[in-house]
Amino acid sequence: MINISDLEKILEIVEKHNISHFEFEQEKSKVIIDKENSKKCDLNNEDVYNEQDKKMINLKEDNKESDVQKIYIKSELAGTFYIRKEEGAEEFVKLHDLINENTVVGLIEVMKLFNEVESGINGEVIDILVKDGDFVEYGQPLFEIKPI
Numbered sequence: 001m002i003n004i005s006d007l008e009k010i011l012e013i014v015e016k017h018n019i020s021h022f023e024f025e026q027e028k029s030k031v032i033i034d035k036e037n038s039k040k041c042d043l044n045n046e047d048v049y050n051e052q053d054k055k056m057i058n059l060k061e062d063n064k065e066s067d068v069q070k071i072y073i074k075s076e077l078a079g080t081f082y083i084r085k086e087e088g089a090e091e092f093v094k095l096h097d098l099i100n101e102n103t104v105v106g107l108i109e110v111m112k113l114f115n116e117v118e119s120g121i122n123g124e125v126i127d128i129l130v131k132d133g134d135f136v137e138y139g140q141p142l143f144e145i146k147p148i
Contacts, residue, residue: 017135072141079110083132097125123147
């Protein structure tokens with residue numbers, strides 16, 4: 001069970017980093033914070049989208065003309081994204097770099113712990129969607145990859 005002090009800490013972090021969606025589950029307790037969809041809505045209504053969904057749909061529609069298949073490397077954690085190991089060091093990957101499924105493409109810092117972000121796919125980096133030092137959310141696209 002989640003105690004009140006832990007819940008207050010979670011809320012404080014969500015507010016501090018302007019996180020729009022957060023989910024946490026521990027044993028029989030579950031916390032969902034969704035600032036964008038704070039109104040109650042019919043979950044079966046297909047017309048309900050948040051702004052990020054609309055942007056992704058528009059992006060997909062814009063790219064229909066292009067026959068290039070694109071896959072996104074997404075963040076598996078909420079935290080601060082780094083594209084290099086330390087300041088002044090070379091970036092893990094750059095535009096048009098060829099990567100394999102084990103290539104480390106960045107780091108995400110969560111509570112002073114650095115977690116490697118592996119690509120999980122063979123391909124070419126065609127777009128870097130976040131900047132070094134940006135706060136990223138769970139599920140946020142970080143890189144756009146053209147599979148090889």
